[in-house]
Amino acid sequence: MKVKGKIFALLILLFLLLLAACSDDAGTNEESEGTDEETTTEETTSDEDADPFGAYEEAITIAIGQEVDPTDTSLEEGETPLNNKYVNHVKExxxxxxxxxxxxxPSNYDQKVSLAIASNDLPDAMIVGPVELRQMVEADQLADLTQVYEDYASPAIKEIIDSTGGVALDNVTFDGKIMAIPNSQASADGIHNxxxxxxxxxxxxxxPPTTIEELKEVARAFVEEDPDGNGEDDTIGLAGPDTSNKLYANFLESTNNLYGFDGIFSAHHAYPGYWIEGEGGDPVYGSTLPETKEALATLRDMYAEGLIDKEMGVREDSGESVISGKTGMFSGPFWMPYGPITDAVTENPEANWQSYAVPLDENGEYTPHLSTPTSSYVVVRKGYEHPEAPMKMLNNLFAHESEFDHMEGGGGPGHYPLRLVYAPADEMEVTTVAMREVLAGTKEPEDFYDMPAYKLIKNDVDTVFDAKLEPYDNMDIEHWDITSTSFTRAYSALVGTAPQVDxxxxxxxxxxxSQTESMEDRWVNLKKLEDEIFLKIIMGTEPLDSFDQFVDDWKQQGGDQITEEVAEVVN
Known part of the structure; x- marks a missing residue:
């Protein structure tokens, strides 16, 4: 009887639910002819609530941590880091x-971020690297952005992030939750020409040199034969890293290393700072391999012969020697016109800086290290009341960056708050080919308009004739209008990216x-050990064979354990 009673109660409940549903249907049918407008309004309001580009009805405030480069030229006279065209664009x-x-x-930003993490005094949002991201996740300091990304990331940004094959989102996903907004960068950022x-x-x-030996001879001539013609012994053959940069990029900072020796290492098939496959198929740390010792020997000899900047490692800004016309060669990515080159040619319009895929290895092949597709992340403080605001700001930047890049003053949107770079992996190569085709007359600018993921390509093809002078296939500096607002971008593409295209x-x-578990405690000390001994070997204050002691120390101080952890990750 109890079972029958339960069944009877369930039948009564189902009957009541059906009756309510029929009543709702009847009401909907009766009012359907007069409620199209109301239904549309409700849907629009709902969409606006999650509009990736929608403005807030009432102004909100976001307090950010921001890197401010005092040499950045993207601000006009009278503008400040908080009162400029980029910040005003966010407001408007x-x-x-x-x-x-x-x-x-730039040299102090990471320290400021670390202090904010240690004191648990985070800004509402800021940009961090993979190490800081993991630290904040473990300290439970960050907002869960899973739903923010789903609802507010623009379709174009989602398309680009998806193009990384899951790498970008994997790097910010912890326990199934998206804890930061990743960037996605062009592969050209990680290649140092x-x-x-x-x-x-x-x-x-x-x-132009091709091999290491030819590179050395060119550097020698630049030092000894007075190429600037001032009659003084004051020129630098090859620049070296300054206090803000590294001897070479590494797996945690794999892009945009300025004035380093990445190419010389790669030509030796040495990849210090990278985890590569060893002879037996297991991962090995490139800094511990014999090829790295060989590359250090080459650099040591070049420094001893005066071919490398004598102030390497202590100079505050190697770019100053480029701008002043004292340096003949340096290593850097395609975008160096956004660095010292535009200033250098403004100072001396005859300074014909060209970019080359050198040095090559012994087989005549170009074998540079490659970067990760994502390396920077916007994080949001846990408890911030508008966690979607940073995502909206990134959408806004991506949608309008082509306008910013050509604003008066040039220089690109370096002062845009919370700026992440979003680009398909082949963005620069595709752009360079497009601009070449427009210059050659084989295609029209309109042929490249419908490419939303390539955010700057429309402006690139529309303005290329503003900066490039005839003959259009000659890239020497005398065939450019260096006063054009399009010069820096066009020179970066047509000269800076040419080696990757050709x-x-x-x-x-x-x-x-990214880091493994043991790296969180040990990597800072291991990296310091590596950086110090390698610099001393190159500068001749430590013997070359101290490399062997470094390898032993590195292994004993945690390197072997970390290598095992890397093997678990990749196998």
Whole structure:
């Protein structure tokens, strides 16, 4: 009887639910003819609530941590890091007021971030690297952005992030939750070409070098044969890293290393700072391999012979020697016109800086290391009341970056708050080919308009004739209008990226680009050990064979355990 009673109660409940549903249907049918407008309004309101580009009805405030480069040229006279065209654009388009929780120069930014984490005094949002991201996740300091990404990331940004094959989102996903907004960068950011003063080559009757030996001879000529013609012994053959940069990029910072020796290591098939496959198929740390010792020996000899900047490692800004016309060669990515080159040619319009895929290895192949598709992340403080605001700001930047890039003053949107770079892996190569085709007349600018993921390509093809002068297939500096606002971007594409377009790149990636568990406690000390001994070997204050002791120390101080952890990750 109890069972029958339960069944009877269930039948009564189902009957009541059906009756209510029928009543709702009847009401809907009776009012359907007069409620199309109301239904549409409700849907629109719902969509607006999660509009990736929608402005807030009432102004909100976001306090950010921001890197502020005092040499950045993207601000006009009278503008400040908080009162400029970029911050004002955020206010006008999104009704977001940007404030600074802290600012720091590029050399001090990481320290400021670390202090904020240690004191548990985070800004509402800031940009961090993979190490800091993991620290904040473990300290439970960050907002869960899973739903923010799903609802507010623009379709174009989602398309680009998806193009990384899951790498970008994997790097910010912890226990199934998206804890940061990742960037996605062009692969060209991780390839470090050799920038060379071609006018110095021409003056001295030299051809562009291809091998390490030829590179050394060019550096020697630049040092000894007075290429600047001032009668003084004051020129630098090859620049070296300054206090803000590294001897080479590494798996945690795999892009945009300025003035390092990445190419010389790669030409030796040495990949220090990277995790690569060893002879037995297991992962090995490139800094511990014999090829790295060979590359250090080459650099040691070059430094001893005066071919490398004598102030390497202590100079505050190697770019100053480029701008002043004292350096003949340096290593850097395609975008160096956004660095010292535009200033250098403004100071001296004959400074014909060209980019080359050198040095090549002993087989004549270009074998640079490759970067991760994502390396920077926007994080949001747990408890911030508008966690979607940073995502909206990134959408706004991506949608309008082509306008920013050509604003008066040039320089690109370096002061845009919470700026992450979003680009397909082949963005620069595709852009360079498109601009070449427009210059050659084989295609029209309109042929490249419908490519939303390539955010700058429309402006690139529309403005290329503003900066490039005839003959259009000659990239020497005398055939450019260096006063054009399009010059820096066009020169980066047509000169800076040319080596990747015209040379087969046999790049070597790192097996991982993030930390393992033991690295969190030990990597800082291991990296310091590596950096110090390698610099001393190159500068001749430690013997070359101290490399062997470094390898032993590295293994004993945690390297072997970390290697085992890397093997678990990649196998």
């Amino acid at each position: 388009n999104l009704n977001i007021n940007v404030e600074h929780a802290f600012t720091a120069s 050799m920038w060379i003063r071609k006018d110095w080559l021409d003056k001295l009757g030299l051809e 040379t087969e790149v046999k790049g070597v990636p790192s097996l991982i680009y």
